[in-house]
Amino acid sequence: MYSIAQYTTSHYSLWNDFIAQTKNGTFLFHRDYMEYHSDRFEDFSLLLFNNEKLVAVFPANREGGVVHSHKGLTYGGLLYGNKTKLADVIVLYRILLEYLANNTITTLHVKPVPAIYHKFPAQEQEYVLFLLNATLSRRDGLSVIDRNNLLPVTKSRKEAIRRGVKNGLSIAEEPNFKLFWEEILIPNLQHRHKVKPVHSLEEIIYLHNKFPDRIRHFNVYDNDRIVAGTTVYLTDTVAHPQYISGEEDRNALGSLDYLYNHIIDLFADKRYFDFGPSTEEQGLKLNHGLVFWKESFGARTIIQDFYEIDTANFGLLDTVLI
Known part of the structure; x- marks a missing residue:
């Protein structure tokens, strides 16, 4: 049979x-x-x-x-x-x-x-x-927000989000990945981890062209200067930032907090927002600072x-x- x-x-x-x-x-x-x-x-x-x-x-x-x-x-x-x-x-x-x-x-x-x-x-x-x-x-361990069971955003995270507003940051959805890949993502990954993005610029452009409703990209600008960005993957139930990165002074500007707050609200039709893992070395190590930051948005752990x-x-x- x-x-x-x-x-x-x-x-x-x-x-x-x-x-x-x-x-x-x-x-x-x-x-x-x-x-x-x-x-x-x-x-x-x-x-x-x-x-x-x-x-x-x-x-x-x-x-x-x-x-x-x-x-x-x-x-x-x-x-x-x-x-x-x-x-x-x-x-x-x-x-x-x-x-x-x-x-x-x-x-x-x-x-x-x-x-x-x-x-x-x-x-x-x-x-x-x-x-x-x-x-x-x-x-x-994946840090996940469940919209059916929302937890409050912490005071420190709200302050960082307001910092982005105060600094006059703007967020724009971009069909062109080149600026983020070349100005932010590739330099940051090389400087911090000595690695390249899993997807080359040509590959992510190809995939976006094939799945324009499933792969969307957003940049954050300080006036006309890009300071952060994210590429979001959308499934039937989940919004997941596949890539997110910002300039070294992102904490001073509040750019990543401001950006995350924006996309969490933007994709409210998805039950789950998946920040992705904060575990390393085959799950044996936990990046405490990273998971603390994700949990401050109200995320909790899915395995x-x-x-x-x-x-x-x-x-x-x-x-x-x-």
């Missing part, structure tokens, strides 16, 4: 149409997004069929005998529709792991989509990972887990259903 196919370009429309209907998928799994960095990864994405009907997909890349759900994406794992139930996911994972084991894959790394990004309850996968004796290899699975464990699922 079940079969698996490795993704090819012939599946492009089938894949994308299915992603739009999943309960735990976002636009990051659209092939136009996934393939912007196809030169960096050996794609090993899989489609799972039941009686020739597509019932799940697994965005992935391969590195020798290891498959990752996909290293080029923030989150991943098995994606499925509203009608898929817990027993179905047990069967699907059994078939998936046996397929991988039969194709000389010994290890599968999975980073399930955090629950705040689900359109409907969709943590069947996490239960199955428990059944498979999956190893928790990393745990990040994102990362797992490692021995594909030979697929037989553990044979005796689960009673």
Whole structure:
């Protein structure tokens, strides 16, 4: 009844149409997004069929005998529709792991989509990972505002926001990423962390052109001089600043606080505002100052887990259903 196919370009429309209907998928799994960095990864994405009907997909890349759900994406794992139930996911994972084991894959790394990004309850996968004796290899803490349960902004944060108003800062949505990338983001990342942005300027422009309603950018100006900016990713349930950076004197101007306050209010139609993680070194270290700043806006912690699975464990699922 079940079969698996490795993704090819012939599946492009089938894949994308299915992603739009999943309960735990976002636009990051659209092939136009996934393939912007196809030169960096050996794609090993899989489609799972039941009686020739597509019932799940697994965005992935391969590195020798290891498959990752996909290293080029923030989150991943098995994606499925509203009608898929817990027993179905047990069967699907059994078939998936046996397929991988039969194709000389010994290890599968999975980073399930955090629950705040689900359109409907969709943590069947996490239960199955428990059944498979999956190893928790990393745990990040995401700082999240839940608009259904708002907490107050602290006095110090309100003062910083007012500083931005007092200094006459202005915020503008920009379709051009060049100024922020070249004047703020790249110099800051190089100076502070000796790294480059995950997306090059050309890549973020390409992605914005593909997903103009999902990827939006805002700059903060002191008169005509850019002092900060943010690139925001929008899913059905979450607003998430993918990039945010400001000049060294941003605290004096209040630019980042002013900007965050603006975009939190602007995307009030999203239930969650995800500041992202403040954890480092595979989740073993916490940047206390950073998480304190996020929590001062009323954010609290949601967990994102990362797992490692021995594909030979697929037989553990044979005796689960009673």
